[in-house]
Amino acid sequence: MSLPEDSYGRAKRLDFICAAIEARSPRRVLDVGCGAGTQLTAPLAARFPAIEITAIDEDPDSLAWAREHVRARNIRFLAPAALAAEERFDLVIASEVLEHVPDPPDFLLALRARLDERAPLLLTVPNGYGGFEWLALIEALLNLSGVQARLRRLKRRQDSGLNAAPTTLAVSPHINFFAFGELGRLFADLGFAVERYRPRTVLCGYLADSLLRQPRLAALNAGIADRLPAWCASDWMFELRPVRPPRAARWRRSAWARWRKRLNERRWGLR
Numbered sequence: 001m002s003l004p005e006d007s008y009g010r011a012k013r014l015d016f017i018c019a020a021i022e023a024r025s026p027r028r029v030l031d032v033g034c035g036a037g038t039q040l041t042a043p044l045a046a047r048f049p050a051i052e053i054t055a056i057d058e059d060p061d062s063l064a065w066a067r068e069h070v071r072a073r074n075i076r077f078l079a080p081a082a083l084a085a086e087e088r089f090d091l092v093i094a095s096e097v098l099e100h101v102p103d104p105p106d107f108l109l110a111l112r113a114r115l116d117e118r119a120p121l122l123l124t125v126p127n128g129y130g131g132f133e134w135l136a137l138i139e140a141l142l143n144l145s146g147v148q149a150r151l152r153r154l155k156r157r158q159d160s161g162l163n164a165a166p167t168t169l170a171v172s173p174h175i176n177f178f179a180f181g182e183l184g185r186l187f188a189d190l191g192f193a194v195e196r197y198r199p200r201t202v203l204c205g206y207l208a209d210s211l212l213r214q215p216r217l218a219a220l221n222a223g224i225a226d227r228l229p230a231w232c233a234s235d236w237m238f239e240l241r242p243v244r245p246p247r248a249a250r251w252r253r254s255a256w257a258r259w260r261k262r263l264n265e266r267r268w269g270l271r
Contacts, residue, residue, distance in 0.1 A: 003043055007212040009200030009222045009235065014043055016198055016237045017093060017122055021048060026090030030114055031055040033097035035168030037066035037077065040095055045072035054089070056080045059170035069165070088116045095124040096235075099174040105249035108190050112242055120195065121240040128177025128257065132205040132234035136174070137260070139206040140267040173264035177257040180230045183238075189249040192240040199225040199233030 005011040017040070021029070034041045034055035041055045053075045057063050066077045092111050101107040111121055126132055142148040178186075187194060201221045203212065212218050225233045253261065265271040 003039075004215055005218040005222060007201060007204040007209050007218055007221060009204070009218075009225070010039060012198075012200055012222045013095065013124060013237060014040065016124075016196075016239075017044065017095075018047060020120055020122055020196070020239055021051070021091065024091060024120065026051060026119070028089045028091075029053045030089040030092045032092065032094040032111060033057055033100070034062075034066065034077065035059070035170070036062045036166045037070040037075070038165040039167050040093070041066070041075060042070045042072060045070075045075045049074055052076075054078060054083070054087075056083060057168075057170075059168060059172070061169040062166075065166065065169060087114070088119075089114055090116055090119050091122065092119070093122045095122070096126070098123065098125050099128070099176045099178070100172045101176070104176055105186065105190060105251055108186070108192075109246060112190065112192075112246070115242060118241055118243075121192070121242075123238045123240060124200070124235060125178055125183060125238070126174065126235050127180070127231065127233055128260075129179055129231070130234040131203045131208065133174070133177060133260075135203075135206040135208060137263070140263050143267050144263075171268050171270070173268045173270070175261040175264065176253065177260050180236065182251070183236070186249055186251050187238075187240060189247055189251070191242050191244040191246040193243040194238055195241050196239035197230075198237045199228070199230060200235040200237060201225050202228065202232060202234060204234050 003011045003014055029051055031041050031053060034057050037055055041053060045053050051074060055075055055077050056079065058080060063077050063079060092114050094111055098104050098107065115121060139148065202225050203221055212221055230236065262271065
């Protein structure tokens with residue numbers, strides 16, 4: 001199974017993760033925050049049928065949808081609590097999850113505890129100050145002001161028939177907004193070394209998705225990101241490996257991140 005490129009660089013992400021799998025040949029892979037399983041779990045299972053993939057998510061509705069619609073003999077969909085405490089994996093993936101969790105250092109330490117010795121952790125994270133988040137900020141402000149309600153019918157007509165398979169059924173807005181250097185310090189504090197890095201795209205999200213529907217434009221958007229500084233990308237991909245014992249993480253949300261967290265929670269009716 002292959003994915004067409006889109007404004008989010010999903011095909012580029014799949015290639016990044018497949019390269020790690022091909023280099024290491026893991027037997028058991030853990031996909032954390034799998035959602036409905038459509039965007040990453042299912043394509044990986046199709047491309048690597050000999051690998052056992054365990055996919056976990058906190059949202060029961062997303063897991064129920066995945067179990068009903070994602071048909072692959074080498075995937076098991078579980079709630080996190082159903083994962084045995086002693087289970088370890090040859091490779092762990094957490095794609096677009098770190099921005100949603102209440103405590104990123106604790107979350108990364110929990111992922112590290114699931115790794116076999118020196119096994120890699122593949123992480124993808126939005127640039128908290130990149131194009132996606134600035135466009136998301138505009139959308140949130142328009143929504144809270146009431147303007148977005150007037151635009152919604154037009155957007156629904158544009159989206160008609162596209163992306164019928166959901167990525168997730170959860171309401172889980174971004175509550176963490178990372179800078180590139182901030183992530184580097186967090187990884188170092190937790191004993192990870194960055195073995196491989198690649199940006200995904202320059203633009204994605206609100207408004208940009210409508211402008212980048214053509215595959216050639218989406219591919220150009222992904223290709224340009226490779227030629228620009230990391231701060232220009234909307235999203236980053238990392239292959240991490242534990243190389244030293246973790247120490248207390250110095251991470252805390254900035255004032256900007258705390259304000260954006262509150263705004264997103266209001267936007268999605270969680271405050």
